[in-house]
Amino acid sequence: MAEKVVLIDGNSIAYRAFFALPLLNNDKGVYTNAVYGFTTMLLKILEEDKPDHLLVAFDAGKTTFRHSTYTEYKGGRQKTPPELSEQFPVLKELLEAFGIPFYQLDQYEADDIIGTLATKADAKEYDVKVISGDKDLLQLVSERTKVTLTKKGITNVDTYDPAFLQEKIGIRPDQVIDLKALMGDSSDNIPGVPGVGEKTAVKLLKQFDKLENLYDNLEDVSGKKLKEKLETNRDEAFMSKQLVTIEREAPIEIDLSDIAYQGYESQKVQNVFRELGFQSLVSRVSQGEDEDEPAVSEEFEPVNFEVITELKEELITGHEALVVEMLQENYHHSPIVGISIVNKEKSYFITIENARESSVFHSWAENPSKEKWVFDAKRTHVALRHHGITLEGVTFDMLLASYLINPSENNHDIPAIAHRLDERAVKYDEEVYGKGAKMKLPDNNNVMYEHVVRKTEILYRLKEKMEKQLKDNEQHQLFTDLEMPLTLILGEMEYCGVKVDVERLKDMKADLQQRLDQVKSEIYELAGEEFNLNSPKQLGPILFEKLDLPVIKKTKTGYSTSADVLEQLEDQHEVVAKILLYRQLGKLQSTYIEGLLKVVDEKSNKIHTRFNQALTQTGRLSSIEPNLQNIPIRLEEGRKIRQAFVPSKEDWVIFASDYSQIELRVLAHIAQDKKLIEAFKEGRDIHTQTASEVFDVEHDEVTANMRRQAKAVNFGIVYGISDYGLSQSLGITRKEAKLFIEKYLDSYPGVKQYMDESIQNAKRLGYVSTFMNRRRYLPDITSRNFNQRSFAERTAMNTPIQGSAADIIKKAMIDLDERLRKEKMQAQMLLQVHDELILEAPKSEVEKLAEVVADVMEHTIELDVPLKVDHSYGPTWYDAK
CATH class of the missing domain: 1.20.1060.10 (Taq DNA Polymerase; Chain T, domain 4)
Structure with a gap:
């Protein structure tokens, strides 16, 4: 069998994939739709074609040798959307993981690289497959070289050999350049002969065979107008033929031996897939590996601890580390398998049954003067509440400390934190319990006891070191005054x-x-x-x-x-x-x-959602099992689901209060833009204000559509939205979107300055901060990788706004909890949904509650613009909106 060569037009396929799929982001905000589409096509090629030689060719730049012939070559093309440009470096990283060679050559296009290699392979009697979306490559078709062209998207394709080309278009491969010379190509700004389309061009080639023969026998062309067009545009036709002719002897520095393909390392590709968020593709490259097998771990020196049946007062010092161990993530339904207590004197393990029956344990746990350092105070609080124990006196939460110090890390369990801080003598939980469906307690109880105690000892040892890190980062106040008080409030909301x-x-x-x-x-x-x-x-x-x-x-x-x-x-x-x-x-x-x-x-008949406090890099809360922040409300049928959420007591109501345009108000304050500040101070509608500025009309002349478009600009601009992104969301041209953005930035110069300074400060410091000094580190802000740097720049602009808005509503929750206690009100917080707080309260308290909530939420922090809160209430959550 002949060797198989596959040559892929990288730019063309990526472009097709980008426009065929909706914009996708991975969890880091990196655009991935073009890469995903390209990858699915690549996997299909590897599985079905099993190539012996493989290359992805890319265009090297905007200028090629063809521009010396015609300076306007490809001159009509719109600028590549940044959302696509950013994906080319990622695509190349993916190709490297697959071990697939890629190549580009200054002054030449991908077509020329493909044409040169295809010609060499054809001469060696190899079977060649060219994959592109560009019909110019049909000139390479031969008995051995087939060209697969995408029609729509990247999965709907036609594969051309000489017979199919004749059947489909009615020409031979060598006539493709003559066809293009006559009909031109608007996408590449190739003029051809105006007024000559594909049908006319094919008809002329059937009669005259070649462009040269046509012009040698112009008098035989039927139709006076057609003859005049051909005569008038003779030079353009021959120039067009020159432009579309693929160079088959480009001075490339690679040969077929350089693009031999040996296959890929499964693990390397899986790692890239996981990083990109392509979880659905991992199994296609896993090659039967058992991912559930726990890693082999070294054994450590045993720890000294005592298993106790009764906690005695003399065992307590007032500075204890406490770990309440549960296997399942959902602690509302997961049993506690044991409790470990560590202090400077000794380490202990006690079962939940013994702890629950111990009066000493109860009095110690519920004594606020007995200081406790825990991992995940909210989880611990809720789990113990289910056993009738109220945890007080928590002064340190290892999970929250780690989250503030390393907000970009995904794993904040004790072993992961320990390993980051060079404490290696602890196994990961899955090494002890297994994971997924295989998770279970070890057959030997002592293995579990020792593992829990070992984690607790690490918590005890690392507490001081982590507190120092928080202080060094100027985040200790954020930890003690915001996140720590909030976690117990959230815990009580979850429990209720x-x-x-x-x-x-x-x-x-x-x-x-x-x-x-x-x-x-x-x-x-x-x-x-x-x-x-x-x-x-x-x-x-x-x-x-x-x-x-x-x-x-x-x-x-x-x-x-x-x-x-x-x-x-x-x-x-x-x-x-x-x-x-x-x-x-x-x-x-x-x-x-x-x-x-x-x-x-x-x-x-209650739902106990769980709030994720240590997940998002902006500091926003999210909820799971179920996600009550994500009930779809665009459809009326979706909104009606909220009718099922009701007060827990008779003659009570559901009360909802949300911040009005909090992120735009934060932007006005941070950017110190005079027009924005003035608009909010005067209570003007900010979207009408922006529409008035952008469309240059009076406020009363702003139409509903103008306001809708201005709203998209207001919310999109500061998050680094591009002209392409705005054009997609508004259904307008990129040119119009670009003009919108330019007018917006002209109208609000403070915003433009803020955007520029955010990026510069991030480059200088390596991170950005919120009002309350929550940090987000941006190591890619100076990256040479365009995609990573662009995402970091967008993040530098939006994190201080989103993060500060998150800090504000968190502080409002703490202030409101304190105020409700002070006023001795019965109202209770139930949920936080983005910029909104949901409470339940007796009908008799509603009037006072409206005053209290507005007062707290609007004054929890003082900005240069007023914070504004809207409220409503009713017998259900649906009626409260």
Whole structure:
């Protein structure tokens, strides 16, 4: 068998992938859609073609040798969106992980590199496959060289050999350059002969064979107008032929032997996939590895500890490290497997049963004067509350300290923290318990006892070192005054939970099923037949064969019917909007209504969500199991899910209070922009104000659409949104979006200055800070990698704003908790959802609560612009909005 050579046009495929897929970000905010699309295509090539030689060719720059012939070559092209440009370095890192060579050459295009190598391979009688989205490469087609062209996206392709080229277009491979010479190419700004399209060009080539022969026999061309066009544009036609001709002898410094492909190291590729967030692709390169196998770990010197059945007062010093061990992450339902207490005298282990029965343990745990250092105070507080023990006197939380010191780290468990601080004598939890479905207690209890004590001893030893780090970073006050008090408030909110009307949820489920059945019937009627709506294999042929909708992209199994495909087809046929609605309603039913019913506590009819306090790099809280911050409210059916959240007592109401445009107010304060500050001080609508500035009209002349566009600019500009990103969100041209951004920055010069200074300060310090000195480190701010540097620059601009807004609402929660206690009010905080606090309160307290909440939230911190709070209340969370 002949050796196989695969040559990929890197720029063309990345470009196609970028526009075929919606903008995707990984958890670090790096754009990845082009890389993801390219990767799926690459995996398919490796699996199906199994190439012996492989190369990805890239364009080296904007200027090529063709520009000396025609300076306007490719002159009409729009600037590459930065969201795509940023992905090329990432793509090259991915290729390196795969061990795939890539190459570019100054003054030459990827086409010329491919053409040169394809010609060499063809001469050696190798089988060549060229992959691109550029029809120019069809001139390389031969009996041995096939060219695969993307049609729509990157999965819908045609593969050309000489016979298919003849069938599809009606020309030979050597006539491709003559075809292009006549019809031109607007994408590359190649003039050709104006007025001559593909059909006319093919007809002329069938009659005259070549461009030269055509012009030698111009008098034989039928049609006076066509003859005149050809005569007038003779020079342009021959110049166009020269421009489109691929150079097959480019001075490349690589040969076929340099692009021999030996395959890839699975682990290396998996690591890159995980970093990029391509979890769904990991299994395709795992090659049967068992990821559940715990790592082999060295054994350590045993620790000295005592297993006690009864805690005695003389064992307590008043400065204890405490670890309450649970295997499962969800501590509302996970049993405590043991408790370890460590002080300067000794280390102890006690079972939860013995601790619960011990009056000494209760009095020690609940004594605020007995200082305790813990790991994850919130988790510990909630777990002990479930056993009737209220934890007081917590002065240090190792999890929160680690989070503030290293906000970009994903793992903040005790062994991970210890290893970062050069304390190696501890195993990771999965080495002791296993992980996932294999997680269990070790057969020998002493193994577990020792592991828990070892972690507690490390906590005891590292407390002072971590506190020093916080002080050195000027973050000790943030730790003691904000995060520590907040964690116990959140713990109490989690323990109390939110009451749910289960019957109402069940009624919603039934109503939603009726609505789903109705929409399904409407879809069947529009489609003219019944089929399985949840099966892409059945839906695809209905849409793309029976209803003849344009095919956007294909998968291995047939037509793609993904959400992004359907959204592009929504205006083509009314059935598409119905299918999208059906999917949205289905997700509401399965993910939210059924999901909520699964986590309702059977005894109390309450939901106990868990707040993540040590997760986001901006300091924002998130919630899980269930995520109550993410209930979709754009659809009315989604909003109605909030009707199921009710007060826990009769004659009480749900009370909601949220900050109005807090991030824009923070921006005005940080940027010290006079116009923004003035607008907020005077209570003007900031989106109308921006629309007035950008569109140069009076306030009363601002239309609803102008205000909508200004709102997108207001919220997008400071987060580094590009003209491409803004054009996508507003459905306008990039030129219009670019003009918007320029006018905005002209109107608010303070914002422009803030953006520039944020980046410069981040480069100087290596991090950015919030009002309360929460840090986010940006090691990539000076990176040579364009993609990483660009993301770091966007982060430098938005983190001080998002992070300061998060700090403000956290401080408001602490101040409000203190104020409610001081006023002896019964109202309780239930949830925090972004910039909003949800409480429950007796109806008799509502009037006073409105005053108290507004006073606290609006004055929790003083800015140069007023903070404004809106509130509402009602019998359900739905009615409180």
